[in-house]
Amino acid sequence: MKPLIIAVFASGEGTNLQSIIEHVERGDLDASIAAVVCDKKNAHALVRARRSGVPAFFVDPKAFASKDEFEGKLVSLLRQQGVELVVLAGYMHIVGSVLLGAFPNRIINLHPSLLPAFKGANAPQQAIDAKVKETGTSVHVVTRELDGGEVLAQEKVPVLEGDGASSLQERIKKTEHWLLPEVIQLIAEGKLLELRK
């Protein structure tokens, strides 16, 4: 089977990107990362991609007159790289209609909560404020509804006494680092999303 050609979108630290890169390098993930796309010039994700020889692109949203034009540029980049699946891993931009129209049912996102709980920004802080004992992470299909598409996989993560948003976020990331590659592998095998039929 040919590797699934993916793009990873990230805005910041890029530890999930790093985990995907390492799974591919170890041969644990039948995917080829054709593009890492960042909307922030200083995203550490760009450094991680370049260090591993993965094609990395900074596309500045502010350089475009509208969101549609910005996304039009992303679509041509993704098509040029032959991308089959777009993985949002810490991408802080809301995906709009141009990108969704070009990749329907082909964009997935990682969100640090057990959706539908705690949608939107600062999900770990929301979990702490709600005093829940357990939160988690979800991989879901991106649709027009924010954090609202079909959930493909979820894992629970405990909230411990004394947790702040950042300690909880770090614990959640440890789970994300294996869950996201696992979901991509299932998609590559045609067992989820059925992209490859």
Ligand code: GRF
């Ligand atoms: C992850 O926790 C993900 O759930 C959220 O943003 C974080 C990205 O972390 N959407 P990193 O940049 O991969 O380290």
